Amino acid sequence: MLKxxxxxxxxxxxxxxxxxxxxxxSLFALGYWMVDLGYYSDWYxxxxxxxxxxxxxxxxxxxxxxxxxxxxxxxxxxxxxxxxEKTVAxxxxxxxxxxxxxxxxxxxxxxxADGRAISVFGWFDVPALxxxxxxxxxxxxxxxxxxxxxxxxxxxxxxLAALKHHFIDKDxxxxxxxxxxxxxxxxx
Amino acid sequence: MKKHLTAAILTAGLFTAATPVLxxxxxxxxxxxxxxxxxxxxxLGYSWVVGRFDTFTGDFSYDQADPSAAKIAVTIDTKSVNxxxxxxxxxxxxxxxxxxxxxxxxxxxxxxxxxxxxQTGKLHGQFTLRGVTKxxxxxxxxxxxxxxxxxxxxxxxxxxxxITMKDYGIPMDLGPQSATVELEFHIEGxxx
Numbered sequence: 123m124l125k126x127x128x129x130x131x132x133x134x135x136x137x138x139x140x141x142x143x144x145x146x147x148s149l150f151a152l153g154y155w156m157v158d159l160g161y162y163s164d165w166y167x168x169x170x171x172x173x174x175x176x177x178x179x180x181x182x183x184x185x186x187x188x189x190x191x192x193x194x195x196x197x198x199x200x201x202x203x204x205x206x207e208k209t210v211a212x213x214x215x216x217x218x219x220x221x222x223x224x225x226x227x228x229x230x231x232x233x234x235a236d237g238r239a240i241s242v243f244g245w246f247d248v249p250a251l252x253x254x255x256x257x258x259x260x261x262x263x264x265x266x267x268x269x270x271x272x273x274x275x276x277x278x279x280x281x282l283a284a285l286k287h288h289f290i291d292k293d294x295x296x297x298x299x300x301x302x303x304x305x306x307x308x309x310x
Numbered sequence: 311m312k313k314h315l316t317a318a319i320l321t322a323g324l325f326t327a328a329t330p331v332l333x334x335x336x337x338x339x340x341x342x343x344x345x346x347x348x349x350x351x352x353x354l355g356y357s358w359v360v361g362r363f364d365t366f367t368g369d370f371s372y373d374q375a376d377p378s379a380a381k382i383a384v385t386i387d388t389k390s391v392n393x394x395x396x397x398x399x400x401x402x403x404x405x406x407x408x409x410x411x412x413x414x415x416x417x418x419x420x421x422x423x424x425x426x427x428x429q430t431g432k433l434h435g436q437f438t439l440r441g442v443t444k445x446x447x448x449x450x451x452x453x454x455x456x457x458x459x460x461x462x463x464x465x466x467x468x469x470x471x472x473i474t475m476k477d478y479g480i481p482m483d484l485g486p487q488s489a490t491v492e493l494e495f496h497i498e499g500x501x502x
Contacts, residue, residue, distance in 0.1 A: 161484050170397075235396035257389075259396040260403065 123302050126194040130303030135194070138187045139299055143277070145180045146222065149173060150274055174233060175242045181226045188219075197303070202293050211283070218276055225269040231262035336465060336499025338368040338384070344466070344498040347386055355487035361393030361402075363416075370499055372465055374455070377428035382435075382497070386416040406482040407475075413440045421445075428452060433469060439478040446471055448495070458500075466498035 125132040131139075156169035199208050233240050234250030235258035241247050255261075287295035338345045347363045368384035388410040391402050403410040417438040425431025433448040448469040455465035474490050475482075 161482070232400065233397060235400075236394070238396070259400040263400055 123304065126197055127303050128195050128198050130197050130298045130301075132194070133302040134190060135187075136299055136302055138183065138190070141183065142180065142187065142222075145176060145183070146273065146277060149177055149180065150270055152176075153270060171241070171243070174229070174240050177226055177229055178240060178242050178248055181223075181230075184219075184222060184226070197298065200293050200295060200298075202291065203295075214276065214280060214283070218273070218280060221269050221273045221276065225266060225273055228262045228266040228269065232259045232266060235259035235262065334373055334463075334465075335369060335371045335502045337502055338366075338370065339464070339498045339500050340365075340367060344464075344496075346496045347384070348494040348496070350492040350494065351484070351490075352487045354485060359393060359398075361391060361399075363387065363390050364392050365390035368497070369502075370497065372428075372455075372499075374428045377425040377431060378423055380423040380425075380433075381420050382433070383419045384417070384495075384497075386418075388414055388416050388439075407480050408440060416440075418446075418448075423450070425450070437473070439473070440480060442478045444473075444477055446473065448493075453498075463501040464498055465501070466496070469495040469497070 123132060124134050126135055152169060152173050156165065156173060159166050159169060199211075203211075230240065230248075231252060234253055235255070237250045237253040239247035239249045252258075284296045284299070287293050288297070345366075347366050348360065349362065350358050350360050353359050363386045365387035366384055368382060370380065370382035372380045388408045389403060391399055391408065391410075393399055393402065402408055408416075415438075418435055420433055420435035422434045423431055424434070430449075430451050433450045435446060435448070436443050437446045448471040450467050450469040453466040453468055456463070458464050470492065472490050472492050475484075476489065
């Protein structure tokens with residue numbers, strides 16, 4: 123129930139998938155909104171603090187998600203999926219992971235460019251590891267912005283693909299990410 | 311040939327130096343960082359945020375005997391803004407403030423120097439920031455001039471003026487206490 127099997131995803135993977143989806147879209151909206159806040163807005167300090175704090179939490183979640191993926195059985199692709207669909211899905215999933223990591227790291231590099239730590243909800247500090255590179259906050263900022271938009275576009279494509287499988291192909295692709303696989307491997 | 315030319319230039323230089331009415335030309339000592347372009351903006355009416363432009367170049371000419379002939383031109387690299395806070399500097403470089411991608415340079419070119427004694431005076435000139443050029447007046451005080459210990463000759467000044475952000479099309483509103491920027495210049499030149 124918790125772990126993946128070759129037949130499908132376990133509860134942990136499913137919950138993480140949807141948490142990451144929620145976090146990505148919320149952080150995008152928050153980031154998009156906060157950069158245009160007026161100086162006297164109540165949110166001027168809070169919104170970036172939340173963006174950075176949740177962003178770092180997402181990083182921790184993604185690291186755990188990778189580890190979980192490595193120590194769990196890999197669900198097989200559905201038999202009705204075409205070879206090209208499998209290839210595109212594989213590339214797309216890899217791109218989602220890679221872009222999300224570079225996106226989070228670039229955000230971290232903006233805020234730590236001058237050596238300042240990032241406070242996570244005021245609870246603890248994540249120190250700067252790489253600072254003082256030439257134009258660090260500018261280059262990291264450009265990468266962060268471009269990747270944020272790219273990731274949203276790619277996520278939308280990912281969602282559309284899932285809907286296509288669900289409504290047009292009428293296969294179990296989307297359902298597998300909604301219902302945890304039963305521990306008895308015989309059920310389909 | 312080269313030797314002759316050098317000798318000729320040196321001789322000419324000697325004659326020039328011996329003529330007191332000709333103003334001496336100085337290069338601002340940015341290499342040794344004996345010059346700075348600083349700014350100060352009030353924060354909420356409670357304190358000051360202080361910053362600087364790390365990169366700029368300029369020349370001036372000045373002669374104690376004829377201060378009204380003094381001239382200066384300074385070009386500032388707007389990307390080099392440094393308020394000791396990367397996130398704020400990134401914001402200052404953005405469209406909300408200096409839009410440095412579009413306006414990479416700010417410039418001051420003097421038009422006249424009102425001074426009777428050469429010690430203090432009002433330096434008039436055109437200041438260009440964010441593509442907008444305005445006439446400004448800088449209050450200037452001469453700090454000193456004379457030989458340095460390494461065979462050169464130096465002269466130094468400090469100057470201050472206040473500009474209003476809106477005048478230069480800066481759209482960000484930091485509040486009524488923070489509408490202006492105090493600019494402060496420390497300029498030391500090495501005689502050419």
